[in-house]
Amino acid sequence: MTTCRFVRSAVALFSLGSVAASALPLTYVASYGNDANSCSRAMPCRSFAGALVNTDPGGLITALDTGGYGSVTINKSVTVVAPPGVYAGVTAGGGTPAITVAAAASDFVTLRGLYLNNQGGTQGVLFTSGLQLLIESVTLTGFTTCIRHVATGRLVAVDVEASGCNYGLSVANGTIGALARATVERFRAIGMNIGGVLAQHGSAVAVRNSVLAFARTPDASVGVGAIVWTQQADGARLDVLDTLAFRNEIGLYVIADGGGSPNLLVNDSVANDNTTNGVQRLQISGTAAVRTTQSSMADGNSNTGTFTVEPLR
Amino acid sequence: MTLALIALATVSISTEVEAVAQRTFVRSTGVDANTALNCSLVNPCRSFSAAMSVTSPGGEVIVLDSAGYGAVTISQAVSIIAPAGIYAGITVNSGNGITVSAGPADVVVLRGLSLNSLGLGASVGIQFISGKSLIVGRTTVTGFSTGIVQLGNTSLFVSDTQIAKGLAGFASSGTSGGVAEYVLDRVTIENVFDTGIFSGQYTVGAVRNSTVANVGNGANGRALAAEVFQSSASAIVTCDQCTLHGSYMGVYIGAAPASLGAIVRLNRSAVSGNFVGVFKAGLGGIEDIRTIGNNLNDGNVNPSAAATAVTPY
Numbered sequence: 001m002t003t004c005r006f007v008r009s010a011v012a013l014f015s016l017g018s019v020a021a022s023a024l025p026l027t028y029v030a031s032y033g034n035d036a037n038s039c040s041r042a043m044p045c046r047s048f049a050g051a052l053v054n055t056d057p058g059g060l061i062t063a064l065d066t067g068g069y070g071s072v073t074i075n076k077s078v079t080v081v082a083p084p085g086v087y088a089g090v091t092a093g094g095g096t097p098a099i100t101v102a103a104a105a106s107d108f109v110t111l112r113g114l115y116l117n118n119q120g121g122t123q124g125v126l127f128t129s130g131l132q133l134l135i136e137s138v139t140l141t142g143f144t145t146c147i148r149h150v151a152t153g154r155l156v157a158v159d160v161e162a163s164g165c166n167y168g169l170s171v172a173n174g175t176i177g178a179l180a181r182a183t184v185e186r187f188r189a190i191g192m193n194i195g196g197v198l199a200q201h202g203s204a205v206a207v208r209n210s211v212l213a214f215a216r217t218p219d220a221s222v223g224v225g226a227i228v229w230t231q232q233a234d235g236a237r238l239d240v241l242d243t244l245a246f247r248n249e250i251g252l253y254v255i256a257d258g259g260g261s262p263n264l265l266v267n268d269s270v271a272n273d274n275t276t277n278g279v280q281r282l283q284i285s286g287t288a289a290v291r292t293t294q295s296s297m298a299d300g301n302s303n304t305g306t307f308t309v310e311p312l313r
Numbered sequence: 314m315t316l317a318l319i320a321l322a323t324v325s326i327s328t329e330v331e332a333v334a335q336r337t338f339v340r341s342t343g344v345d346a347n348t349a350l351n352c353s354l355v356n357p358c359r360s361f362s363a364a365m366s367v368t369s370p371g372g373e374v375i376v377l378d379s380a381g382y383g384a385v386t387i388s389q390a391v392s393i394i395a396p397a398g399i400y401a402g403i404t405v406n407s408g409n410g411i412t413v414s415a416g417p418a419d420v421v422v423l424r425g426l427s428l429n430s431l432g433l434g435a436s437v438g439i440q441f442i443s444g445k446s447l448i449v450g451r452t453t454v455t456g457f458s459t460g461i462v463q464l465g466n467t468s469l470f471v472s473d474t475q476i477a478k479g480l481a482g483f484a485s486s487g488t489s490g491g492v493a494e495y496v497l498d499r500v501t502i503e504n505v506f507d508t509g510i511f512s513g514q515y516t517v518g519a520v521r522n523s524t525v526a527n528v529g530n531g532a533n534g535r536a537l538a539a540e541v542f543q544s545s546a547s548a549i550v551t552c553d554q555c556t557l558h559g560s561y562m563g564v565y566i567g568a569a570p571a572s573l574g575a576i577v578r579l580n581r582s583a584v585s586g587n588f589v590g591v592f593k594a595g596l597g598g599i600e601d602i603r604t605i606g607n608n609l610n611d612g613n614v615n616p617s618a619a620a621t622a623v624t625p626y
Contacts, residue, residue: 031355066338067354082396084397085396085397087375087394087396089336119369119372139422141420141422142371161448161450163420163422163470164420190448190468190496191468191470211470211472211521213470213494213519214446214468214496244496246496246519247519268581270521271626272519272578273494273549273551279626294625294626296626297580297625299603300517300549300578
């Protein structure tokens, strides 16, 4: 069955941009559905990919009952919802993401209430293009990167829990001057192999009311709660607000390289008991700044900041 | 045909030949003989333990409807998920509700469960003995001797969880050469007899957005305790945005002379309405309460011990 859904996903990929002539604004998937159906309430489809081609732009796909609904590449404005009481899972395999969002520059995509699990895939959610992606009440387990944002659009993540990935959230589109924004509220990145949040050059990321804990690498590199890191002559900004960075190797880290100018802002947060550094700044090439309102606690770390911290008040 | 495909796919990614489904299901109308059919969506099992026996490592056990699903011992990486709106209960008269005794690389996830003890004989709601990490979310634990116990040098994250009644809410201790680390986020512990949160030898913990209330019998009881006796061991807790209220003792700190000390860091927290606010036992070791001066410490019958000032970051 799983194999069959992968085949259908591949078919859907080749029909990017197409919408069935009989598409509906509201479509449905169910464990008893069939992708040959119209995806109406009475005739639900079996997979998200099957429902997507039958959904109008701006439409909504709802999971009617508990089941696995297969990988999908989303290419238009759409909302995918599993209401409370329904487990809608997507298991990634075959070296591909669970969900890819590759939409038009004006498209809004929403993912709500999904469970994404990795069994040989890559990312949980890969956001390559679109105006905005909202991820709400989603859990992700075991990916290389739980959420990867390489678009120039906006990512909003609320009530998202990521565990056992290399990165929890990675934001970087790699194009100088092209902004990738991410606003994150109640994000839990637990036990990452490398980093809870990675904001690279060209990104502006705000993380609030979140927990970044237990990031430790299995090798000689370093595990970080959140890091803002330029590798090109570009800016980057990471705001850490009301957030706990705890028992990582480095709690909060800012690295300037490639002549870049990253900023790390810390407000009302706790960076305690990290095993190497609480807050660390590294300037390889460029200027890295740490700015605070002096309202945070950084205690019990092996080291915390011998560099200048600029007051924000 | 379908079963053969799934079996082939599983054999290629796992050496666990008996556990062949990455996603299994339990239902009130299920039967455990359906392990022969891998506890599939259309042939669900009746108990967690039966479903676990046919779930591949890193897979998921999904609850389809409200019922009790029995005590279970978990010895592999797995997620047990009850979606919101479904009561997935484990009721025991004796012994543990859930025992996690997994391998050193295993991540175990428990979501949406209700654990209940009908008698005082039942020992622990969730006992985490071994594994890389355990993630507990949206769970209630009622009436056990101790709600959640962490043993050994493991990582534990508990969120959106309520623990009530019994002797203790949460207790953690590690072993020599390592540390037990934990984060409790949005956890409520109330109406326990002895200790709300106990951080013992070889522990480093953080409690956040959490409430511990009504602990004790009028002459004893500690909402939060960091206590260590062993040589070369320490007990360290950060409490950020905690309410420690209405108990005999808000914070108890005790360290024997041979130990490395017991440290509690309070940040943006309230210690109020207790008989004693913050109490240092004076056992002879390092007993420290550390703050940046942003807590509410008021309304306790007896005053709190003096705090060490930490420079705000």
